[in-house]
Amino acid sequence: MKTQLSGPPSPSETFEPYETMRPIPLGVLMIAVALALWGVVLLFDNSEAVAIGQAERADVLADQPARSDADGASLFSARCATCHQPNGSGVSGAVPPLAGSPFLAGRAEVPIAILLRGIDGPIRVRDTVYDGHMPSFASVLSDEEIARLVSYLRERFADRPAPVAAEMVTALRGELAGGSGWKGGQELAARLAPELAPQPSFALASRAEADPATMRLVNEGTNGSWACASCHGALGQGSETVPRLAGLPAGYIARQLESYLNGSRRNESMAVVARSLTRQERVALGDYYALLRAPSNARPSLGGDIARGERLVLEGVWDRGIPPCVSCHGPSAFGVAPGFPGLAAQHPAYTASQLAAWVSGERDNAQQKLMNGIARSLDDADRRAVADYLATLPPVPVAATKERADDRR
Amino acid sequence: MNRILPLGVIALGILAFATLMLVIGPAIQIKSMAPTPGLANYSAQELRGREQYVAQGCVYCHSQQPRSADQAPDAERGWGRAAVASDYVYDRPHQLGTMRTGPDLFNVGTRLPSRDWHLTHLYQPRAIFAWSIMPGYPYLFERKSRAGPGDVVVSLPAEHRPAEGVIVAKPAALDLVAYLQGLDHTNPAPARAVRDDGYSERGEPR
């Protein structure tokens, strides 16, 4: 062998070329070891993340029954106190008192019927007339919850300790299904409680059905764009990122359609729609949706912390420059026409995506850029919390026809 | 080549191990999984539409798997809650997708419920989004001089309308849109559902 290698090249017939075994470079080994270590760490990390995620969801779930198990007192403070006040005193000239109200003292059916359908007209409580707009809680409270709430209200404010059975609510819900808000105390008294009469009369303002041309826009669309109802639903109730329109101020809706046109609110699909509408049609559509009353179909869906959302909406975080939502969007987030839309019962995905859009600049049509700074001060978890909380609120009741003229400007 | 046998054995071993861990194991894990509560099976038309979805290669640009809030702001984009395994029980094969050249479509039926919108968009995406890079699918439509009974006419902005006649949808387009409209996985997922929790961190507000 030695002679073969050292002598002149005379390749052997049997020689097989081969490579010598070269050891793997140390560097590669080190990288392999480091990667393996990383893998192990990731495995632990991931299993921990899974455990945390499951625990958090279990917590959320554990919270939810607590919410639906809420006793009458907490239902009252969460659902009634923002308007009727924690002491049940109401608000002078706007919200009737619960304390000493004959509507609570009489038959239990009366408060149940009010909660189920809301009120859309004047009522007289303790010799004062209130031009009332109360939301319907039918879509946000279960029969059991309404029963607990009414029992609590009657015991606390009318000294009637006898509890109300959920069956009564169920029966009444079936009986009253599909009705719109009570046309003031008059209709209530006539239907359920004659002893509450006399109630202020309510001349049913002829809620002019929108003209046929507007209804065609809503239901069939135009040559160049789609029917409103094909996305926003037959009642304007929306879904996910498609906003609920029912009950939004007419002027606000018309202004949004203009924003799609001038680009201050970016949404290509809506821009197509807005381009196909005349100014009169935009105003007419605003008027139409402002007067629609639709039950809430929104529900918390972003996994937000509802208690945190409630705090942000009702109290704000002043040292971060976040005023409470309700300080401009009105108590119970019903909105203040025409500038400030109602937020109640809006779909969480829509609310959160709009808050994100204020930050990114996709949407920049707030009056005085009021929303821009507020949205920037909210972080991702805040946005989800606020959006989820607002979805638990009852929908905006319908404003009387007199506001229509104001909005139109 | 030397030592083919041990090489082959090792290669097959690795393959078998991978199959066990990535295919057989998960299959056992999800085999008996019930659908997410509220999830409906596809209708016959939706299934035909699903075949169109596969045939047109939608999966190459669109995923069907919203991520959790820890991973991506999908919920705030309106793409819906994070998908869980039981959302896919009726999907054979699933259309998860790996590319997000376009948006996730797992809940497109709830955020874009309009049939007419989808028809316009499929015919010519740039009729709505001037910047869209999605291809149009004009061959799923046909031009007619006038719409016959039962024809579905596509609404188009003036600049995309044919000079004369109307664009009507062929059955394939209607099937595909029915499938897209039916994509709705927004029902709440059970807490114990099998899902990806990749980046959950302790103490992080959710």
Place this chain on the structure above:
Amino acid sequence: MIDDDRISAEAQDSPKQEGAGRAVRRGVIALGGGAALFVLVSMAFDLGWLRDRGEPVKNREAPQAMHTFFPPGEQAIPDGPAGDAIKRGQAIFMNTRMNAKDFVGNHLSCSNCHLDGGRKADSAPMWAAWVSYPAYRKKNKQINTMEDRIKGCFTYSMNAQNSPTGGAPPAGHDVYKDLQTYMHWLATGAPTGKKMLGAGYPELDKPAGGYDPARGKLVYDAKCAVCHGSDGQGQRDLNGRLVFPPLWGPDSYNWGAGMARVNTAAGFIKANMPLGQGNSLTDQQAWDAAAFIDSQERPRDPRQKGSIADNAKANHGGDSYYGKVVGGRQLGAGTK
């Protein structure tokens, strides 16, 4: 094994034991080096050398003044009779027209000017007021207790003359007790007798060129009218409940209120308005807007005995439009 044999045979430089030793050494170096590499890279990650880890931009502004006082939150209200009084006081503070209705003659509440339920710094917070009284006030040239001070609010800011009883609550009334209990609770932990940061409204230097209601109208229309309405009468929700308070006219504060002085209003506006955009206006804009608002007619000054001119001399020095002629009309006659 054939190859190995051949190599070692060819190399002929080391016996088998040495080869094994080298393999062990290589293994140790690989393991140690790998671990070190892993540690190094993870350190580099943590210290941010490799890339920005995508931390969300810290968009939360630091609390406006780190050194101001933080009053207790609502959930800290104790149980028992004291807690009940705090809650009653809070209810009066937030919804004065309803919960102290006998003594309120306009549509305002305490919380309209003392934001966040009297908590917010630079909007005359109650925790700072509580530790500042009793004190001598030039306004009535005597020592004022907290009750006296609150009485002043009812008399001027709430225009109690127009209330059902025609005046502020009588001395020792429960309204004072409840409000003071609430304020005392808000001041939990506040140092007495020390001027606290964020107390009162900020004092703005008067702009060199003075202030001008006409310029103020432009500011008002651009920045204020969206909420307070172009007529300054505020806005109501669909139930007729006031969401944005009226700034002048019969439902607003009267000529004797602190807010009717341009300097006070300017300080409030600068620090707090538009809501959520505090300190966004320039000093000049704040002064001008305040001048515009405070040069509108409002309920008469209850201190007025004789003529407007006499009262102007006695009680309205400095930055007040009381008694001055604006737009051809002498201000101060009051509304009805």
